[in-house]
Structure formats: C-alpha cells, structure tokens
Amino acid sequence: MTIDLRSDTVTRPSQGMRDAIASAPVGDDVYGDDPTVNSLEERVAAMFGKEAGLFTPSGSLANQLAIRMLVAPGQELLAETNSHIVRAELGAAAVFSGITTRTWPAIDGVLKATDALDVARPDSGPYLVSTAAIAVENTHNFGGGTVQSIHEIAALRIGADEMGLALHLDGARIWNAHVASGVSFSDYGQYFDTISVCLSKGLGAPVGSIMISTKERVAQARIWRKRYGAGMRQIGILAAAGHYALDNNIERLADDHRRAKEIAIALSTIDSTLIDPADVQTNIIVLDLKAISLTATELATRCREAGLWISAFGPKFARLVTHMDIDDAKSAEAIEILKKALVA
C-alpha cells in the first residue's frame, strides 16, 4: 500500500462526495443554467464577503483570470520570489496577459508588508514599468505552508491604498490558514480585490477553484474564461463536490496539521538541521537537506522503494504534504520509512 505525501491534491473523492456528485441538479453553465455551480459561486463569494464568484477547473486559471482583471498589459504584478503565481504557473501571466512580474524574497514566504511596498513603483511614467497589483499567497506553498499574519495583510492594504495598488490573494490553501489561525474567511477577504481558492487541495474535491471579486470583475473574468476555452457545461457535478467539501472537510484540516507537526518532530529528532517543527504551521513539511549528504531526489527514491512518495523540488529541498487520505497509521508508517531512508 503506497503512502502518498507528494501533495494534498492526490486525495480521491469519498463515497459521500461521490453520492453528492451523482445526485447534483445540473444545467448548461455557459448559458448560466447550472443551479449547483451558481449556488457554489454565490456561497464562496459570500464566505469571503465578496459579490460574485467564478468556478474554474484549476487554481492557476483562477489566479490568472484574477490578476488579468487587476493588471493591464505592460504593467507589473509584485509577488514573493517563490510564489506559485511566479514559479508554478509556467509564465502564464506573461504569455496570456502581457503582465510582467517583479519579486521580493521572504524567508519561508512569510509576508512583511514593507518588503512588498518598498519595491512597488506605481505610476512610473513613460520610461519605467508601473506596478498595478501585489499578490499574497496564504498559506505559502513553497514556504512550507506558512500562514500570513492578518496584521501584515492589513498593513499591506493601507500601503497599497496609499499607492493606488490592487491586492490579489492566492488562497489555494486559505482553508488551512483559517483553521490554523482562527481568522475568519471574511476577515481575510476584506483586504483583497480578487481572491482565488482551491477546492481540490486539502478539501478533497476532484476538480475546481473559485475566483471571487466584484460583480463587474467576475463578469469580465467569465468572458475571459470562455475565451481561454474553459467555458464548461453541466459542471454541477463538479460543483456538488465543492459544496460537499465545504460542508464536511474544512475543520478536519486540523488533523492534517497535527500529523504534519508529528512528522516534523520525529524527523527533527533524527537530525535537527532537516526541519524546525516550530516552522510547520499547517499541512506542509519542507525538508532542508543541505547539511546531509543525500540529495532530495535520492531521498525521494529511497522512500519510494519503501512505499512512500514525497516530492523533490530542488537539489536539497523535499516536500511532504499531509491530507485527508492519510490517517494516524499511515503517518506513523511514513515516519518509519523516512527514518530508515535518512540514516541508511
């Protein structure tokens, strides 16, 4: 039996979710006729205190539609150096929207408002690129699932308002941030002009993200979604999985966070240079292999041979993610495999 800690996207829909999918009322969403996707879009928008939402097949598309609404061709978006928008969407902002990006580095991806505001250059005239928007990732994926401080987000909003800049939240794992911090979705939502959230990460849906914003921006994004070829028909069957995920799978993320912490503690007792358990705030564990002789690929290969799948994202950078298909027994087994792989 394989234990898959590569990502929280590897979950399979539960029987309850499959039942919800099977019985969902549907219609043609390109005509606006699908009641289940319409209610999901309204529901998620309302959770974050926004006017409207748009279902997309992926989080990347939700991000790309959102930033397209905020940044004109030839303007720039600022984002953290290791953010998903910059590193893991294959240059989509440049390819599709003519948006350039400039980045600021942050330890573990943790937001400091001044880091972003210091590099912002709005209204740069006819010679230099003008900044139009700043993106915040919460939780920060490659930073190790770190939760952004609501105080820094509030400070970023004040600074952005002074400069006339828009703010986008890449909230693929905002559910994890909420469960770890206790900050409500509407508190997070109030600071951002556009938001993307993923239903197919920790919440266990097979497909789906929602881009949320004002009615006007969502109406525009709907046109662009169709233009990109992602106008979909009876997607109530996908939206039903999203409703089920929101009803059943948010609070249980605390279990994923506990197990990630337990794995981190176990690994740090083997070698404290690998990970500081205090850095594990949610469901992502990033291992720093710099002080040991193994590369991330070698570690991943050893683990795979023993039935554990993990990700190697850099020569010395490995990532493990807990999720709803990992219970206490699998988590304990993963720890045993990792221990053997690390000391062998």
Ligand SMILES: *Cc1c(COP(=O)(O)O)cnc(C)c1O
């Ligand atoms: C997974 C993820 C996305 C979206 O990914 P898709 O695979 O396109 O759904 C966006 N942002 C972050 C931070 C992510 O981890």
